[in-house]
Amino acid sequence: MGGEAAWTIQLDDLGYEVAGRAVLSGVTLRSSSRHIGIVGRNGSGKSTLARLLAGLLAPSSGRIRVAGIDLFRDRRAALRTVGILFQNPEHQIIFPRVGEEIAFGLRQQGRSRAEAEEGCGAVLRSFDKAHWKDAPISALSQGQKHLVCMMAVLAMRPRLLILDEPYAGLDIPTRRQLGRYLRRADTRLLHISHEPGDLAECDELFWLDRGRIVARGEAAHLLPEFRAEMIRLGDLDDIADFAD
Numbered sequence: 001m002g003g004e005a006a007w008t009i010q011l012d013d014l015g016y017e018v019a020g021r022a023v024l025s026g027v028t029l030r031s032s033s034r035h036i037g038i039v040g041r042n043g044s045g046k047s048t049l050a051r052l053l054a055g056l057l058a059p060s061s062g063r064i065r066v067a068g069i070d071l072f073r074d075r076r077a078a079l080r081t082v083g084i085l086f087q088n089p090e091h092q093i094i095f096p097r098v099g100e101e102i103a104f105g106l107r108q109q110g111r112s113r114a115e116a117e118e119g120c121g122a123v124l125r126s127f128d129k130a131h132w133k134d135a136p137i138s139a140l141s142q143g144q145k146h147l148v149c150m151m152a153v154l155a156m157r158p159r160l161l162i163l164d165e166p167y168a169g170l171d172i173p174t175r176r177q178l179g180r181y182l183r184r185a186d187t188r189l190l191h192i193s194h195e196p197g198d199l200a201e202c203d204e205l206f207w208l209d210r211g212r213i214v215a216r217g218e219a220a221h222l223l224p225e226f227r228a229e230m231i232r233l234g235d236l237d238d239i240a241d242f243a244d
């Protein structure tokens with residue numbers, strides 16, 4: 001296991017329910033692409049799928065395997081295999097200082113204090129941010145907090161990095177810089193977004209709608225279709241009517 005050929009994300013008839021309501025149903029997906037995109041409108045189930053893939057939630061039905069591993073059951077393997085970046089860095093950051101935040105993930109992986117210190121220094125240097133080590137996180141901008149989260153996750157060297165709309169609320173230069181850092185990182189990406197522009201570089205795209213995969217294809221074909229459908233829905237929808 002573990003070689004390039006063995007690498008697959010595999011979802012078989014995945015279902016997830018909250019209080020008897022299906023948030024995801026019959027999600028079947030298999031992909032070995034290096035850069036996977038999941039596109040879907042608000043409430044389609046994207047964040048839930050991201051958390052299931054990261055092993056943070058247990059499926060109600062069906063099966064998830066990432067590189068052959070059940071990440072919900074095997075948390076040790078999960079910490080080596082997958083990292084996740086959320087929309088809001090405040091949901092991710094626990095510690096008051098940059099260096100502590102980065103070292104924490106490495107300690108969680110079972111590294112010694114000295115190894116965590118070394119790994120933290122290495123990732124800060126690779127981003128040209130060695131001087132951030134003792135900086136208070138509360139003094140950073142939103143984009144800088146995103147960068148701290150990215151460094152903390154990449155320091156753990158995940159084989160797969162899940163991006164749950166990490167660019168929401170960031171301006172264009174910050175998005176471009178973070179995007180550049182990500183392209184440089186040696187990890188597979190699974191990028192989730194409702195924003196077609198975020199997903200143009202994906203090798204393979206899945207369209208999630210009301211908790212189901214409704215289309216799969218190349219970004220160049222699927223994104224214009226998605227955009228046209230979103231515009232069509234926007235012209236029809238009554239936003240006050242969402243509690244159906």
Ligand SMILES: Nc1ncnc2c1ncn2[C@@H]1O[C@H](COP(=O)(O)OP(=O)(O)OP(=O)(O)O)[C@@H](O)[C@H]1O
Nearest residue numbers: 018022023040041042043044045046047048049194
């Ligand atoms: N813990 C929960 N309790 C109640 N409802 C939930 C829970 N988790 C998800 N849901 C519901 O499941 C649906 C999908 O939510 P999810 O956050 O996965 O969608 P999303 O596609 O990420 O949405 P957005 O783009 O708005 O972030 C929503 O209707 C949401 O209200």
